[in-house]
Amino acid sequence: MSDVSRTAPEKGPLIYRQSIFTRLTHWIWAIALFFLLLSGLQIFNAHPSLYIGQQSGFEFDNAVLEIYAVNTDAGPRGRTRVFGQEFDTSGVLGMSGDAARPQFRGFPAAVTIPSFQDLATGRVVHFFFGWVFVAALFVWFLASFINGHIRRDIIPKGEDIKGLPRDALDHARLRFKHGRSYNPLQKLAYFGVFFILFPLIILTGLTMSPGMDAAWPWLLDLFGGRQTARTIHFGVMVLLVAFFIVHIIMVLAAGPLNELRSMITGWYRASPGTPTSAGDKP
Incomplete structure (x- = not known):
């Protein structure tokens, strides 16, 4: 019986994909949004x-x-x-x-912070992590504007829009391409989160504050009143939770170890055939 030679599957290059600012703010947002969600449900329970x-x-x-x-x-x-x-x-x-x-x-006790009914503590937790969230977003915007991350990886371009149907079909078939930049679906999703959902949840949160309404009365006109702003705030929270669920599913389907390495070290294993640069690793 003759021996059959076996070759290891070809590996693509390790590319430096995520800057320290993207990685740091990513994990700060993950923690902040967790506490914002559960403390927000505590506040909502005061008048559901x-x-x-x-x-x-x-x-x-x-x-x-x-x-x-x-x-x-x-x-x-x-x-x-x-x-x-x-x-x-x-x-x-x-x-x-x-x-x-x-x-x-x-909402049940299992999904609120604190678990027992305590509006005052819920508001303290919510406001603290709200400002942590805003500070991280400011750092991300400033760093990403300077290093070109927003222009290069977030804002969809013409070719991204054209490639959207094919990319959606590839995702439906669980065929992922690990490239140097984000794929069209990722760009569209991240653009919606960073430039629509995040600003909306911040501005509607500010609209519910009587102090901010006195300083910026145009917020009430913009959102049609404090009660409407509260409803939009809740709706955006639901959309962010949906985005998080889809995001986790895609991470698991695309290769969790590679995705986690990217968000911890910055290095990402690209698909074979990805053009390399001087700073890439084999």
Whole structure:
């Protein structure tokens, strides 16, 4: 029986893809957004309803989301009403915990900081990490503008728009190309996050502050009132959570070790055939 020669699969070059500023702010955002989400749900639980317009209350009918509990013949149940459509969400929203000791609150204790109802502590945590988030975003914008990261990797160009259908099809087939720069879908997603979602969640957060409304009254006009700003703030949070879930799925599908190495050391293993430069490693 003859020997069969085996060759190791070809490896692409190691390229330096992520700067120290991108890596540092990436992990700061991950931590800050975690605490912002859970403390934000704590704040939301103080009044688990969202409205459109300047005002809210019993005499108004402008709620787009309500989470509450009701008494029924079968006992208390959790309810969620979205645009007038009511759903039974017992055990998750409106009423959670075990049957012997149910908790009547919007979101369950497992997803709020602190776990018990404490609006004051939730606001302190939320505001602290809110400013951490803003500071990291300022550093990222300044560094990325200077080193060309925004121009090179974030803002979609004409060829990116043209290549979007093919790139979407490749992603659907789990065929990933590890290049020197981001692919069209990544550029479009990151552009939407950095230039639409992040500014929106910051500005709507500021609009809910009476002090900021006094200093910048145009914020209320921009978002159509404090209640509308609160609703947009919540909606953007949902979109960011969705982005995070898709982001994690793509990282796992594309090769988690390579992606993590890129965000820890800056070095990224590109696909074979990727053009090399003097600073690349074999």
